[in-house]
Amino acid sequence: MLLHKFISSSGHIATTSDGSGGNLPKEDGPWQQFASQVVNADDTPNVGTSSLDILADVKADGFSLFPRKKE
Secondary structure: OEEEEEEEOOOEEEEEOOOOOOOOOHHHOOEEEEEEEEOOOOOOOOOOOOHHHHHHHHHHHOEEEEEOOOO
Protein backbone atom coordinates (compact mmCIF):
# COMPACT_ATOMS: atom_id res chain seq x y z
CA MET A 1 0.00 0.00 0.00
CA LEU A 2 1.29 3.46 -0.84
CA LEU A 3 1.49 5.49 2.36
CA HIS A 4 2.37 9.12 2.83
CA LYS A 5 4.34 10.20 5.90
CA PHE A 6 3.55 13.44 7.69
CA ILE A 7 5.08 15.22 10.68
CA SER A 8 3.18 17.59 12.94
CA SER A 9 4.20 20.63 14.89
CA SER A 10 3.21 18.71 18.05
CA GLY A 11 5.93 16.10 17.42
CA HIS A 12 3.90 13.24 15.97
CA ILE A 13 4.55 11.25 12.84
CA ALA A 14 1.62 9.80 10.91
CA THR A 15 1.17 7.59 7.89
CA THR A 16 -1.94 7.66 5.74
CA SER A 17 -3.04 6.60 2.29
CA ASP A 18 -4.51 10.11 1.85
CA GLY A 19 -1.80 12.10 0.06
CA SER A 20 -3.29 15.39 1.26
CA GLY A 21 -3.23 14.36 4.93
CA GLY A 22 -6.78 15.65 5.21
CA ASN A 23 -7.84 12.76 7.42
CA LEU A 24 -5.15 13.33 10.08
CA PRO A 25 -6.16 14.60 13.55
CA LYS A 26 -6.61 18.37 13.40
CA GLU A 27 -5.63 18.77 17.08
CA ASP A 28 -2.12 17.48 16.32
CA GLY A 29 -1.59 19.64 13.22
CA PRO A 30 -0.59 21.38 11.18
CA TRP A 31 0.83 18.44 9.24
CA GLN A 32 3.63 18.55 6.69
CA GLN A 33 4.28 15.69 4.26
CA PHE A 34 7.89 14.55 4.14
CA ALA A 35 7.90 11.20 2.33
CA SER A 36 5.88 8.52 0.54
CA GLN A 37 6.62 4.83 0.30
CA VAL A 38 5.04 1.48 -0.42
CA VAL A 39 4.52 -0.50 2.79
CA ASN A 40 3.88 -4.25 2.81
CA ALA A 41 2.75 -6.33 5.80
CA ASP A 42 6.00 -8.31 5.86
CA ASP A 43 8.36 -5.31 5.70
CA THR A 44 10.99 -4.95 8.43
CA PRO A 45 9.83 -2.31 10.91
CA ASN A 46 11.87 0.89 11.05
CA VAL A 47 9.73 3.06 13.31
CA GLY A 48 9.29 0.78 16.33
CA THR A 49 5.95 -0.52 15.08
CA SER A 50 5.41 -3.44 12.74
CA SER A 51 4.30 -2.77 9.19
CA LEU A 52 1.38 -5.13 9.80
CA ASP A 53 0.21 -2.94 12.72
CA ILE A 54 0.60 0.25 10.67
CA LEU A 55 -1.44 -1.20 7.81
CA ALA A 56 -4.13 -2.42 10.25
CA ASP A 57 -4.37 1.10 11.74
CA VAL A 58 -4.68 2.66 8.29
CA LYS A 59 -7.39 0.18 7.33
CA ALA A 60 -9.34 0.74 10.56
CA ASP A 61 -8.80 4.47 11.19
CA GLY A 62 -7.45 5.89 7.93
CA PHE A 63 -4.05 6.64 9.48
CA SER A 64 -1.42 5.41 11.91
CA LEU A 65 -0.02 7.85 14.46
CA PHE A 66 3.02 7.56 16.71
CA PRO A 67 5.23 9.85 18.77
CA ARG A 68 8.29 11.28 17.09
CA LYS A 69 11.58 9.56 17.92
CA LYS A 70 13.82 11.51 20.26
CA GLU A 71 17.08 12.47 18.59
